[in-house]
Amino acid sequence: xxxxxxxxxxxxxxxxxxxxxxxxxxxxxxxxxxxxxxxxxxxxxxxxxxxxxxxxxxxxxxxxxxxxxxxxxxxxxxxxxxxxxxxxxxxxxxxxxxxxxxxxxxxxxxxxxxxxxxxxxxxxxxxxxxxxxxxxxxxxxxxxxxxxxxxxxxxxxxxxxxxxxxxxxxxxxxxxxxxxxxxxxxxxxxxxxxxxxxxxxxxxxxxxxxxxxxxxxxxxxxxxxxxxxxxxxxxxxxx
Amino acid sequence: xxxxxxxxxxxxxxxxxxxxxxxxxxxxxxxxxxxxxxxxxxxxxxxxxxxxxxxxxxxxxxxxxxxxxxxxxxxxxxxxxxxxxxxxxxxxxxxxxxxxxxxxxxxxxxxxxxxxxxxxxxxxxxxxxxxxxxxxxxxxxxxxxxxxxxxxxxxxxxxxxxxxxxxxxxxxxxxxxxxxxxxxxxxxxxxxxxxxxxxxxxxxxxxxxxxxxxxxxxxxxxxxxxxxxxxxxxxxxxx
DNA sequence: AAGTGGTCTAGACCACGGC
DNA sequence: CCGTGGTCTAGACCACTTC
Numbered sequence: 450x451x452x453x454x455x456x457x458x459x460x461x462x463x464x465x466x467x468x469x470x471x472x473x474x475x476x477x478x479x480x481x482x483x484x485x486x487x488x489x490x491x492x493x494x495x496x497x498x499x500x501x502x503x504x505x506x507x508x509x510x511x512x513x514x515x516x517x518x519x520x521x522x523x524x525x526x527x528x529x530x531x532x533x534x535x536x537x538x539x540x541x542x543x544x545x546x547x548x549x550x551x552x553x554x555x556x557x558x559x560x561x562x563x564x565x566x567x568x569x570x571x572x573x574x575x576x577x578x579x580x581x582x583x584x585x586x587x588x589x590x591x592x593x594x595x596x597x598x599x600x601x602x603x604x605x606x607x608x609x610x611x612x613x614x615x616x617x618x619x620x621x622x623x624x625x626x627x628x629x630x631x632x633x634x635x636x637x638x639x640x641x642x643x644x645x646x647x648x649x650x651x652x653x654x655x656x657x658x659x660x661x662x663x664x665x666x667x668x669x670x671x672x673x674x675x676x677x678x679x680x681x682x683x684x685x686x687x688x
Numbered sequence: 689x690x691x692x693x694x695x696x697x698x699x700x701x702x703x704x705x706x707x708x709x710x711x712x713x714x715x716x717x718x719x720x721x722x723x724x725x726x727x728x729x730x731x732x733x734x735x736x737x738x739x740x741x742x743x744x745x746x747x748x749x750x751x752x753x754x755x756x757x758x759x760x761x762x763x764x765x766x767x768x769x770x771x772x773x774x775x776x777x778x779x780x781x782x783x784x785x786x787x788x789x790x791x792x793x794x795x796x797x798x799x800x801x802x803x804x805x806x807x808x809x810x811x812x813x814x815x816x817x818x819x820x821x822x823x824x825x826x827x828x829x830x831x832x833x834x835x836x837x838x839x840x841x842x843x844x845x846x847x848x849x850x851x852x853x854x855x856x857x858x859x860x861x862x863x864x865x866x867x868x869x870x871x872x873x874x875x876x877x878x879x880x881x882x883x884x885x886x887x888x889x890x891x892x893x894x895x896x897x898x899x900x901x902x903x904x905x906x907x908x909x910x911x912x913x914x915x916x917x918x919x920x921x922x923x924x925x926x927x
Numbered sequence: 928a929a930g931t932g933g934t935c936t937a938g939a940c941c942a943c944g945g946c
Numbered sequence: 947c948c949g950t951g952g953t954c955t956a957g958a959c960c961a962c963t964t965c
Binding site: 497508532624625626627628629630631632633634635636650652653654665677680681682683684685686687688 | 736747752762863864865866867868869870871872873874875889891892893916919920921922923924925926927
């Protein structure tokens, strides 16, 4: 039997093929997906490989498997607590997103941040401070920290142009997958108030995030300040 | 080769065995777990079966697998986004939880709250305002709204004694299952500041929750004010 | 070079669901 | 009853990390 050498794994190809049929709408929620044996026959792989493909789709919540019955397209996911870049959030409201880079350069006096990124406490970090604007109104101030060693190629120009999320994905092949956030409230200091064009001492939401790659490696530390008249955080929590 | 008939699957046994070694502390975060081949040899199963066990443990976040290197115990899980009653939260910190009922009675001038609970806008509501104390220090002010018709039997005395969560569960057979929350920041007004024993205008986290039963019926609306020096909200969000 | 996880085969038997 | 997913075997080669 010919083997798939140095290419995309067979189970991923099968997975994508099924996924395309679901996302294109040819298969609707509740519809039966090809069975393991059917997929194995069609793609000329063994049962275990076809199984693996369906197993991954189930893990992602695209299908549900029922023993004795079959594999079925799952109802569309509800995206609560979704991790979105600023650009994506603004896109959802049909607002043009811009960023003004206030600062972009190396620091090394931040041992606590380094620790959160799993780096030695004397590691050099790249610090990026940005004012986030939607339709030219200031929405937030965000400060990002990354390992300077790993992301030395990052330039200010790249940041002005596009989203840091997509930059990491395209230029560094890093897929951000989840974030742990700590949220509290604070008051605007003079500089913050001026930048965000709000009154001094206005209550702000403060968010501190550690963003992890799909391999559970901490990649990015972000602290953000969000005036509460322009942001509402929506969370669904489960018992 | 003898096969395991009508019992617990072999991969689950292996999974539990490894899990026990981790939870008992014999294996600490960062330690290497037995390799696939080692587990296969020890438990006299094939490689695929040992793989399955480690794969499940990885999915549950107990271990991390690194190609070429091995399988390692992951840092301990933190329970994120969990819906907990105030009593449960305090219990987790080993603090005695108390509540002082500031107000408890019917209202009907709250059409917006009624709407969030899926009731007609003129529905009568039961309004309960409580000061939450942990080890006699004030931690939060919470105001709950319930349908007056459905929960007419609720008395002030019951509330003083125990958790509203368990009251709903035991006396009304209502299992709370998830909540949608809206979070922003606000400043303490004079009354709030006095009750929480904080300075006026101190930034507070404000949370507005709609709590749903396990049958997805809105049961409870809660607004809360949390001084940010005593509360940190921890959230995990996914891409 | 030795050991690890990742992919894969070509079968097998079982438990379960629906007809 | 037949088809489904769930478990399992006894191997194989590959890509990768560590030494």
